Amino acid sequence: MLLSVIRKLDEEDAIRYTIILILPTRLPPRPFILSLSQKECATALCACLLVYCFTRGKIVPHQGQLEASLALTSGRDSAVIARTGYGKTLCIAILLLLEPGTITLTVSPLKRLQMMQVRDFMQKYNIPTIAINEDTPQSPELWAKIAKGEIPHLIVQPEQFRMNHGHLPRLARLLNDRGFSSKIARVAIDEAHNIYTAGTVINGHPAFRPAWGALGKLQVKLPKTTTLQALSATLPGYIYHTIHQNLGFRSDSLIISASINRPNIIYATHVLVDGRRNLHNLDCIIPDPFHPPMHLPKIVIFHGEKIETSNVSQYLNARLPEPFQKLGIC
Missing domain, CATH: 3.40.50.300 (P-loop containing nucleotide triphosphate hydrolases)
Structure with missing residues (x-):
């Protein structure tokens, strides 16, 4: 019943319900809301209310x-x-x-x-x-x-x-x-x-x-x-x-x-010798020798071809000591 009421709110009622239910600090910036037409404002605030209710107050768009x-x-x-x-x-x-x-x-x-x-x-x-x-x-x-x-x-x-x-x-x-x-x-x-x-x-x-x-x-x-x-x-x-x-x-x-930057990701460049198919370019990812309790940071390597991806996986796996191979580390 409440959800059907929210969907039919006009701008004035949407503002009133939003102020009552949601802390102002969790709402979208005021300049953005003020830049909207009356219809858009009502729709945006109704969306905030619906998501807030469905997620039990955990999420506001x-x-x-x-x-x-x-x-x-x-x-x-x-x-x-x-x-x-x-x-x-x-x-x-x-x-x-x-x-x-x-x-x-x-x-x-x-x-x-x-x-x-x-x-x-x-x-x-x-x-x-x-x-x-x-x-x-x-x-x-x-x-x-x-x-x-x-x-x-x-x-x-x-x-x-x-x-x-x-x-x-x-x-x-x-x-x-x-x-x-x-x-x-x-x-x-x-x-x-x-x-x-x-x-x-x-x-x-x-x-x-x-x-x-x-x-x-x-x-x-x-x-x-x-x-x-x-x-x-x-x-x-x-x-x-x-x-x-x-x-x-x-x-x-x-x-x-929106920015693709994330606080837990570091971007770096690495010079490739003889192109990307020279797998020795990836030797820096796994220290030689590798032994516990050494920690390998999470690294994502993208390739445009399945064969290249498979070759990289096998190569890196082979650089690990035998007890650590095929454990999903690489």
Whole structure:
């Protein structure tokens, strides 16, 4: 009952309830609130109240999350470029809380990530959510609920939207049903950089997962009012340009960019001898000799190819003393 009341608040009542329930120090900056129109202000404060209530006072949206949400409520596409821990998940959840009765499709790359996202949306925000991939049960009862819009949040691997291994997945067939597709109010693309890194031909190499590069074709099956939101921590200009073109972002789309700096991460440069394929460049990561109680700091090494990644893992593992190999240290 309280939640339905919050969703209908006008600006004046939204301000009153917010002041009563939430400490001013936890609210977004006052200049940001004052810069909004009356309708936007009411929406932003209602979002704060809803999230505050659903999380039992633990979370209040910050300015960037509200900006992303307001873009979608006004019919604008958006890109959220922010580090892990910024709260990109809440950017998706806010609209589901504000607009019950609508469906959000979230495109997610990995099954393990889907599982974590389902848990977060169900436990933190009490939003019915299901992961759709090749392991999703074919239960008629489950798919009847999905078709009726009774599950408002579907976290989907991109392969489920198109022909896959010679057959058309169930969700792809369901999208041809206007009764279902008309309920889809927004599509969130998590780890959106995959549209470029996994979905396009790069330097003559075929796309690793072509389904990512085909996401733009979804527009044909969705209402014109469906908004799109791309979320990633890594969207340099050339990748964002590819995403913008692939998805067909509207001309008034919004980019929300936050610093990717984290207090527990240190950036450093290291000169490579004979290029990145010379694995001896990585010898500095594991001291020689390595022995307890030596501590290895957490280091993330990115490679654009699976074979290179595998070679690096095997090489670093082999540099450890035999009792420490294959323990997941590297």
